[in-house]
Amino acid sequence: MEIELCPAPVLHALAKFTDPKDLRPRCQGVWVENSARGLLLIATDGAALAVLRVGDRAPCESFTRLLPTDALARLPKARAPRVQLVLGPERAVLDHGGDTVALPAEIKYLDAVDWRRIVPAEVSYEPGQFSPPLLALFSNLAKALGFKDGRIRLSQNGESPARVHIVGHADFIGVASPMRPEFVALPDEQPFNPTWMLPDAPVEESLT
Numbered sequence: 001m002e003i004e005l006c007p008a009p010v011l012h013a014l015a016k017f018t019d020p021k022d023l024r025p026r027c028q029g030v031w032v033e034n035s036a037r038g039l040l041l042i043a044t045d046g047a048a049l050a051v052l053r054v055g056d057r058a059p060c061e062s063f064t065r066l067l068p069t070d071a072l073a074r075l076p077k078a079r080a081p082r083v084q085l086v087l088g089p090e091r092a093v094l095d096h097g098g099d100t101v102a103l104p105a106e107i108k109y110l111d112a113v114d115w116r117r118i119v120p121a122e123v124s125y126e127p128g129q130f131s132p133p134l135l136a137l138f139s140n141l142a143k144a145l146g147f148k149d150g151r152i153r154l155s156q157n158g159e160s161p162a163r164v165h166i167v168g169h170a171d172f173i174g175v176a177s178p179m180r181p182e183f184v185a186l187p188d189e190q191p192f193n194p195t196w197m198l199p200d201a202p203v204e205e206s207l208t
Contacts, residue, residue, distance in 0.1 A: 003058045003085045005032070005041065008075040008096055010052070011067070011083060013144035016137050017043035017050045020069040026113040029068040032085060033112065034058045042113050048134050048164075049118050050141060053171035064112040067094070067103065074101045118161070118175055126158035128178030135164075138174050142166045 005011070011030060019027045026044065033040040039055040065085070071094065075083060081097040092103040139150035147168065155163040159181070164174030186192065 001058075001060055001087045002095070003032075003034070003039065003060075003087070004055065005039075005083045005085055005094075006052070006054045007079055007081075007144075008083055009077070009079055009144040010141070011041075011072050011075060012077065013137075013141040014041055014043040014050055014052065015069050015072045016140065017045055017048055018069045019045040022046065025066065029066045030072060031064055031066055031112050033064045034060065035062045042115050044113055044115070044118070047131075047177045048137055049113075049115060049173075049175040050138070051115050051119075051173040052141075065092075066112075071101050071103055115173075119173055120157060120161055120163060120175070123155045123157035123163055124160070125156055128156050128158055128162060129184045130154070130162075130176055130178055134176055138164050138166070138176070141172075142169070145169060145172075 014030045018029055020029070022028060022045065024046075027046060029043075031040075031042040033042060034057055036057060038053045039058055041050075041052045041054055043050050065087075067085075075094065075096055076099075084095040086093045086095050086100070092105070093100040094103065135152070135154075138152045142152055143150040145166065147166065151167045152174075153165040153167055154176070155165065156178075157163070159178060161175045161177050164176050166172045166174070
C-alpha cells in the first residue's frame with residue numbers, strides 16, 4: 001500500500017517540532033493518522049503542536065503510525081517529489097522518487113498524540129509571551145509549505161496554550177505554549193529602565 005504524504009522539506013519542518021530525546025513516544029517523531037478526518041501529520045515536543053492535513057483519508061483502514069525523527073533526517077533536504085509512505089506485510093519505508101528510507105517495525109504499544117485534547121476550543125485573546133525560537137518553528141513550516149514570508153498569526157490565550165494559524169492555509173492547526181511568568185520577569189537586580197536614560201541622570205563631565 002502506497003500513501004502519498006508531502007514533499008520532504010515539509011516533513012523536515014515538522015520534525016523540528018519533535019524531541020527524539022523525550023522518553024514519551026508521542027514526542028519522538030511525526031505521526032501519520034489516517035481517519036475519517038483525513039490524512040494528518042502530527043508533531044509535538046510538549047511545548048508546541050503542529051497538525052497538518054495533507055489529503056483525504058487514504059483508501060484503507062484507519063491507523064496511526066510513528067515516523068521516527070532519525071528516519072526523517074535521512075530524507076533529502078532539497079525540494080523533491082512528494083514522499084510516499086509504503087506499508088506492506090514485511091516492510092515499511094518512506095519512498096522519495098525511488099530512493100527509500102526504512103522504518104522500524106510498527107510497535108503496537110506506542111500511544112499516538114491525543115492532539116484533539118491539546119487544541120483549545122476557544123481562546124481568551126489575553127496577551128502572553130512566547131519564545132522566539134518556538135514561534136520560528138511555525139514560520140519555517142509555513143515557508144516549507146510555500147509561503148515565502150513565513151507569516152503566521154497568534155490567537156493568544158493568556159498563560160494557557162495559544163492557537164497558531166498559517167495565513168492562507170486552512171488545513172493546519174498549531175498550538176504554542178507561552179512562557180511562564182517566572183521566565184519572563186526581569187531579575188531583581190536589573191532595573192526596568194537603566195539609570196542613564198532618565199532625564200535627571202547625572203551627566204559625566206568631559207575630560208578635555
